[in-house]
Amino acid sequence: MKLFESETVELKQVYTSDLKKEIVAFANTNGGTIYIGVDDSGEIVGLDNADFVMQQISNSLRDSIRPDISMFINIELMREDSKFFIKLTVSQGTKKPYYLSDKGLKPTGVYVRSGTTSAPASEDAIRMMIKMTDGDSFEANRSLTQELTFNTLNEEFKRRGLEFTEVQMKNLGILSSDNIYTNMGLLVSDQCKHSIKFAIFQGTDKLVFKDRKELGGSLFAQLTDAYKTIDFYNGTKATFHDLLRTDERDYPEDAVREALLNAIVHRDYSFSGSTFINLYSDRLEIISLGGLVSGLSLEAAMLGASQTRNEKLAALFYRMKLIEAYGTGISKILSCYKGLPVRPEFENVEGAFKVVLPNIHAQALRAEEEKYLPILRLFEGQKEIARSDVEEALGSGMTHAINMLKEMQERGLIIKVGNGRLTRYEVKRKDSNI
Structure with a gap:
């Protein structure tokens, strides 16, 4: 009996722990046969302890390879010319990719057969096997x-x-x-490998950047941290009706909550990118990847129609009482702005969905911003400015420039650095360690 190595045949003179790599490779490809007690030339050299080796192989299959591969393995004790050797037949598995349990689902743990060798599979190949097996x-x-x-x-x-x-x-x-x-x-x-990227801008565009942070960890941690961050920047304005004072947030808290939940529960996580939250002086934008599920239009979603992309994730959030019912998020956001002069906006394009929550007090803020905009624009090209820069930008004298800078300090827009002739001004950044 003469044997030769090929894409489906592997020869081993003795048993070693590396045998499990060959088993994984055959199970992940087209199956194959491993002979133990046969040298590289194909000559049967035999094993002195064949029964013990068979036991070692059985233990290795049970403890070292996942998912369970035992049903796709057949181990036979063979004999020729008084020499004992082992024939190990590996069928192609139905739960690919199989991998070494101590290495995991990564190239160092997943092998495929390539010619007469067993080689690590690429991450793309691993993903493809998972998709073909799991759907x-x-x-x-x-x-x-x-x-x-x-x-x-x-x-x-x-x-x-x-x-x-x-x-x-x-x-x-x-x-x-x-x-x-x-x-x-x-x-x-x-x-969790996905994240939320949060950016805060000084005005109504991205010209003057104030702060940014990236929120990671479990989706539950991201939800909590994102809400706390928005809440930190969500200003309060007091209004009076006769003698009754009412405190009103820039962004209705329930609307913020619903928009965040929708972005986290319904985004397409097969995309590797982050969810984006951009906070401007007049609006809050939340952009999630994936857009609406195919076949569901924005008009239908506005009417309350719902098709859950991540059913298990939505069920978990429902179980945790974070969402009350499917398809109510958009209507809840709209109801938070009922009777107000501004309305939320929703935009669905291929690959992304955007919710825009307008700042309830944006009109008053915009008037203030326009007043200070020439000074704020000075920070676009430099970190610090001096009073003389303000005088030049405004075309005014020293007194007016000083008064404007003082007002901006009082409103928390800028901070003063240094004293006397070395006095400089910087855009104020709120503490991002929340």
Whole structure:
């Protein structure tokens, strides 16, 4: 009996722990046969401890490869000319990609057969195998990252008096039936790879930049941090009706909450980009990736029609009582502005959805901004300005320039740096460590 290595045949003179790489490669490709006790030339050299080696192989399959591959493996003890060797037949698996459990779903853990060698699979190849096996549902697909923790989610469950157990994780779609974390699990884990990018601008455009931050972690942490950040910048204006004082926020809190929830629950996470929040003096913009689900028009969504893209994520947010009913987000946002002179705007384009919440007090702010705009524009090309720069920009004398700078300091638009002839002014940036 003479054997030769090929794309479907591998020869091993002795058993080593590297054998599991060959098994994974065959299971991920077209299957194959591994002979142990046969040298590279194809000669049968035999094994002194064949029974023990068979036991080692069985243990390795059970402990080192995920998902369970045992049903696709057949191990036979062969004999020729009083020499014992092992024939290990690997069928192509139905739950690809198979991977080394200590390496995870990444190139160092996933192998494919290439010619007569077993090579690491690329990340694109791994994603393609996952999609072919698990289907098109992003949430249900296996996560490429398996080293996940759920500290934030566990705390959210505790706050609501709920248990966070392995059974719950499987019911929620965080963990698959064969104990592998899904993309749903990745989204609510502390290692979530998506983020929210927050930018604050001085005026009504992007010319004068004030601050920015990136919010990461579990989607629940991102939701909390994003709301706190907006709340920090969400000004309050007091109005009087007779002797009754009413405090009114620039942006209705319920509208902010609904817009954030919609952006997080309904975005398309198969896109790797971030959700964007841009805060201007007259509006708050929230831009999420993916747009409306195919077949659902903006007009239909405005009427309350709903088609959930991330059903498991929406179900979890519903269970946590963060959303009350599907399809009510837009109507709730609109109702927050009922009777006001400004209205929210919604824009749906291919690949993105934008919600614009207008500042209720924008008209008064705009008049103030126009007054100070010539001075604010000085900061477009430089970090600091001097009083003489203001005099030149306004075409005024020293007294008027001093008064304008003083007013801007009192309104928190700029800060004074230094004294005397070294006095300079900078745009005031609010503390971003919230």
